[in-house]
Amino acid sequence: MPLQTPRRVSVSTWALHPLIQTCAPGRPGDPDARLMGDAPGSLDLLEVPAALAERGFKTMELCHFHIPSRDPEYLVRFKAAREAAGVELWSLLIDDGDINDSENGDRDREWILSWIDDAHALGAKCARVIGGKQHPTQQNLMRTHEQLKRLAVDGYLREIHVLTENWYPTLSTPENVHQVLDGLEGAVGLNFDFGNWGGESKYENLADIVEYAEGSHAKCDYRDGKPDVEDFTRCLQIAADADYSGPFTLVYGEPGRVWESLDEQRELVRPYL
Secondary structure, three states: OOOOOOOEEEEEOOOOHHHHOOOOEEEOOEEEEEOOOOOOOOOOHHHHHHHHHHOOOOEEEEEHHHOOOOOHHHHHHHHHHHHHHOOEEEEEEOOOOOOOOOOOHHHHHHHHHHHHHHHHHHOOOEEEOOOOOOOOOHHHHHHHHHHHHHHHHHHHHOOOEEEEEOOOHHHOOHHHHHHHHOOOOOOEEEEEEOOOOOOOOHHHHHHHHHHHEEEEEEOOOEEOOEEOHHHHHHHHHHHHHOOOOOEEEEOOOOOOOHHHHHHHHHHHHHHHO
């Protein structure tokens, strides 16, 4: 069933990446590979919940590659730090894996499932998974539908609600999103990302899929150090017009002024809460 939650402002660790910087290894089929490079950071992940709470943010999302250890003891430590700070973990963002791959899709689904186990240990409510990286043929769309259905059941057994996102080729158009999510009856929700689609039809296309939204990535572009207010508020209005209920997760922190830029975005979101 879809999650019913109040609108609120959330922050992804991706927005804090200029401060965290460190990325842990681990990709499907290659536990020593890194999704991206890393560098010494100024903010340890265990310090993130308290840093967010100090600035009035009480909901967060966590990128899987920011977790330095999957040891159960570390996961317990992070959960304890988060609970002590009074911060909700809305979603674990599983930013790798391709359930649509004809050769490795099942392997990647099992890898994703292992992260859903970790989402449960961390006390998350949701886990966002990639809907597929393959060209959206009819066969591939059907494969994604079936793979997400399996993950939804496995997630439910672990008290984790599965979300996917309008991201990567398989879910690159409203038609593809409808075909994959229709028939799942809310067992898989949509993480509604403002910035993954562009072009002249961006707002029309986003309005076409917002009905599935249970989470969101409120992505605000910055130009010359200033937020693109027009684009950001148009996307917020699309969600509000659809009676979206859930967190607006900020995913961009301006390098050199991360916290200041998050405060700016929070003020833009306030009228839509």
